[in-house]
Amino acid sequence: MTRSVLTEEEEQAILALPTQEVVLRSRQDYLHIGQKTSYACLVIEGMIGRFGQTSDGTRQITAFHVPGDMADLLSIVRPLGIGGLNALCETVILRVPHSALRAVAARYPAIAEAFWRDCMLDAAILMEWVVNVGRRNAQTRIAHIFCEMSIRSGRDREALQAYAFPITQEQLGDAASLTGVHVNRTLKALRDVVTLTNGMVHIHDWVKLTRIGDFDSTYLVGDTFAERQKPLWAAA
Amino acid sequence: MTRSVLTEEEEQAILALPTQEVVLRSRQDYLHIGQKTSYACLVIEGMIGRFGQTSDGTRQITAFHVPGDMADLLSIVRPLGIGGLNALCETVILRVPHSALRAVAARYPAIAEAFWRDCMLDAAILMEWVVNVGRRNAQTRIAHIFCEMSIRSGRDREALQAYAFPITQEQLGDAASLTGVHVNRTLKALRDVVTLTNGMVHIHDWVKLTRIGDFDSTYLVGDTFAERQKPLWAAA
């Protein structure tokens, strides 16, 4: 919820939500494709991938969710058919019932809007994902993903040098629409600029990486108002 | 707004919104990439494409918006950076100010939820788009797009046989991440199943088309509740 500006009281209301901690094993499917859910999940530790699938079973990762992300917030208004969710490594999540989220959204319109905006930021990331997968070559695609995850992984500056990205080359291929073999070759070619080892990304040259990755971070901004807009809902 | 269930009063409130009709020439950019907007636009006639772009200027269409769609509803909560909008043919739209939409959303929570859900359905379509572009071959991609647009174009059964899809092969390539040349060849190969001529799609064998297109329409359903959920916002 760092994507919107909220008041003290609103933040308290969110922190007071009833939650249930769940630990997912690595590779565990938390939500199957087409499965209905009545909880939303907040990632605490680890990483979750959202995926779609073709009929022959090939998976395509459509989003990564890092700690702090609500991975299936959109299920509040559309509980069915939001794709599958899979833990990319051992992952800790907090399950929050839709009913509680609806209650707090009803009481605080600004929170409802923050939820909505959060979903829309995910949608903006998804649009960029289509461009990435559809229009860029292997090197650029992978470099772009590394850039995006760098920004999203850290509020601190040091994520520009190194951050945790606990995935295998095969999974990176599922995200970039490449085979594991080609990811391997591409990473080798990028060796001087960025490396992925043991679930850690090390960026050796950020400027070069953004250039190779055709990366412009503006699509990642959340609340675009310098100050909070008042009243957030024009009438009330 | 056929994607959610609303009461008579709520429908009236939406119909009473202040609007301004605008006619777009074919190929006209209505919204540039990165441009901020304070209106949302409802497509009345024609077709609008949302697109992203790489730094070398290659476009990638990420969504088609047919009459009845709100093409940039998401701009209400995130007015910046929602990609560009381009009229694919001569198109009539209705511009609605954000302020009016916010007002009606604040007064009728069910409408706010319907807006949000509408955005989430677009997001679900976008996820499928990633899978399509990332994981399927040319024939399957194009067939899939034809299937999706068939369902979205018509509430009536006859859209399963023919519907308006006023785009060029080049534009279809921008959507499917293919070159115009390859679209042309692929359409030739699909000739017995589906044809695109003069902005009309004619489907000669729907079953075969869905099979080639690896198409399952469940991701297109909007309001998944058989009846309207009451109360829609749990508290109120």
Add this chain to the structure above:
DNA sequence: CGCGAACTTGACTGTAGTCAACCTGCGTGG
């Protein structure tokens, strides 16, 4: 009638996929 946009076709190229073998490092059980 003539222009231009869209479509069509052919020949050649290139990026990424496929298949297959092999290496490396880690955790488990004998």
Add this chain to the structure above:
DNA sequence: CCACGCAGGTTGACTACAGTCAAGTTCGCG
């Protein structure tokens, strides 16, 4: 404590789907 198994990573040889370039053709419109 070592041996084994296995997941993940690495490399090479070959293939194929789609891109590129270039030269037509068709058709609608002024």
